Amino acid sequence: MTDIALGSTEEVNSSLFDPHRIICNENDDLYPSYRRLTFISMDACDFCDKVETPGPYLFYISIETKNGWVTCSNDSCRKKGEAALDHYMKTRAYGKANIFKGKCIKVRRTSGEFEDNWKLSNSFVEPLIDDNGVERVCVVNSSEEIEKWIDIKKILEWNKSKI
Numbered sequence: 001m002t003d004i005a006l007g008s009t010e011e012v013n014s015s016l017f018d019p020h021r022i023i024c025n026e027n028d029d030l031y032p033s034y035r036r037l038t039f040i041s042m043d044a045c046d047f048c049d050k051v052e053t054p055g056p057y058l059f060y061i062s063i064e065t066k067n068g069w070v071t072c073s074n075d076s077c078r079k080k081g082e083a084a085l086d087h088y089m090k091t092r093a094y095g096k097a098n099i100f101k102g103k104c105i106k107v108r109r110t111s112g113e114f115e116d117n118w119k120l121s122n123s124f125v126e127p128l129i130d131d132n133g134v135e136r137v138c139v140v141n142s143s144e145e146i147e148k149w150i151d152i153k154k155i156l157e158w159n160k161s162k163i
């Protein structure tokens, strides 16, 4: 179920979700950029040049967008895949709203009322930029029946007492 944003500029219907508009992680010397894990060959690996022990092992940031890393079955590559995912979740997921990971957050409903029992979505962890250039993240209510894509700046503003 999706809350319809009636003339609101703060919310977008999640059906507008387009994985191509997802912000890729900025160049990060530690790990290669993640990519869409579709049509992966048996000997694909994002962490070595010459695959000797085929996988593939997939490390998804998000099952919904199918973005992540692939490794061969070499132990050190698999550890790097895990580390890349861990690093992403700790530092990049949800953009600037990352600090609210695992916490209850305050969200303003279309009605104008605030609810304090929302959280960042576990399904969509990548922020996206809408047609107006606004960076948004996906949040869900306590029962996870409603999801909304909210301007990260609003989330920071509504929850500044929790920072």
Ligand SMILES: [Zn+2]
Pocket: 045, 046, 047, 048, 049, 051, 071, 072, 073, 074, 077
């Ligand atoms: Zn490898």
